[in-house]
Amino acid sequence: MNNRQRILAVLNYQPYDRLPIVHFGFLDETLERWENEGHINRAELPHIYDGSPSEQKLTEMLGFDCNYHNVFSPSVRLEPPFESKVLEYLPGGYRKVLNGDGGIVLDSDDNSSIPGAVDHILKGRAEWDGIFLEKLQYFDDRVTRAWVNCGGVMKRFDQGGRDYLINPDRQTHILLHCGSLMGVLRDYVGIEHLSYLPGDDDVLFDEMIEVNADLCYRCTETALASGVTFDIGHFWEDICYKSGPLVNPKMFYNKIGPHYRRITDLLHRYGVDLVSLDCDGKIDMLVPTFIENGVNVMFPIEVGTWGANLRPWREKYGKQIRGVGGMAKRVFGFEREDVDAEIERLKQLVDMGGFLPCPDHRIAPDAKWENVQYYCDELRRIFGG
Numbered sequence: 001m002n003n004r005q006r007i008l009a010v011l012n013y014q015p016y017d018r019l020p021i022v023h024f025g026f027l028d029e030t031l032e033r034w035e036n037e038g039h040i041n042r043a044e045l046p047h048i049y050d051g052s053p054s055e056q057k058l059t060e061m062l063g064f065d066c067n068y069h070n071v072f073s074p075s076v077r078l079e080p081p082f083e084s085k086v087l088e089y090l091p092g093g094y095r096k097v098l099n100g101d102g103g104i105v106l107d108s109d110d111n112s113s114i115p116g117a118v119d120h121i122l123k124g125r126a127e128w129d130g131i132f133l134e135k136l137q138y139f140d141d142r143v144t145r146a147w148v149n150c151g152g153v154m155k156r157f158d159q160g161g162r163d164y165l166i167n168p169d170r171q172t173h174i175l176l177h178c179g180s181l182m183g184v185l186r187d188y189v190g191i192e193h194l195s196y197l198p199g200d201d202d203v204l205f206d207e208m209i210e211v212n213a214d215l216c217y218r219c220t221e222t223a224l225a226s227g228v229t230f231d232i233g234h235f236w237e238d239i240c241y242k243s244g245p246l247v248n249p250k251m252f253y254n255k256i257g258p259h260y261r262r263i264t265d266l267l268h269r270y271g272v273d274l275v276s277l278d279c280d281g282k283i284d285m286l287v288p289t290f291i292e293n294g295v296n297v298m299f300p301i302e303v304g305t306w307g308a309n310l311r312p313w314r315e316k317y318g319k320q321i322r323g324v325g326g327m328a329k330r331v332f333g334f335e336r337e338d339v340d341a342e343i344e345r346l347k348q349l350v351d352m353g354g355f356l357p358c359p360d361h362r363i364a365p366d367a368k369w370e371n372v373q374y375y376c377d378e379l380r381r382i383f384g385g
Contacts, residue, residue: 264294
């Protein structure tokens, strides 16, 4: 079996020859540390990003099989985006920056995290009608100019379905990015404004949801209609934090759920039955919306401070829910026995079926090279290969 076949077999509760060992990429600071320690040479491994040839080589050096996040991504955000520029320089090396989503964020040279939003251009009907609505219209080039990076090869998508990389005989799976139905709206208006908007202007709120969801649908439809075979549909949201959702779960169920169903029904018509969702934070209160509307693979399953775990979801929803993630990557920075304990915990989850261990998020700078290699070696020893 190849990696594609193994991943699909795991998530479909089918037999496989061995467990595929996957990751979700690396932080730049991690790569810098490993280079300083002499494990890698960035000159020999340039441009390490999801699915790139250099990342595939690094993947093999560590003992992983592949990156789970091999995604074909049509452009489902603002087109054209806002031109990023510095609006104001502040004391202490900080600056206010306009980003491509129309958000004004506070950033600095030594900031390695997501810049904090302080304001947004989109405040109401005037900005929506005058600026944003035009930037969210569909056109074919949103799809046909997209690239897929997979298995060390990079090829452009061909609208006629002639691309020889994206075919049923490929060695590694490909996710089709189907957009974001709520998380991207949060990026456009900010979480505070998003919270008030349903009460302040419900008509505008509904229109924003409809326009954005229709763009996601049409991009997904064009990709699928090309004749290219995709393995897994994939959404991004990031609308939760460590204590729960950043949006009202009832509103999410009523207003967003039907749009998930519309897109997942489209995926099903093209034979794509696995639908993955990337949402950070404690997602438990939103899982019913996902499951009832065709999203059946949770990714990542954040161990975090609250100990997220596939098991209680499996007990509640049965085999219709799968998971990718759930590996507490912090143990890479600890001792060997901590890695052993984490592997033992993961083994019990793997035995349930429908679960693919993956370090949650990018591997962090405190990760010890030897511990990551040991983790991969042990998984291969325990689960075959």
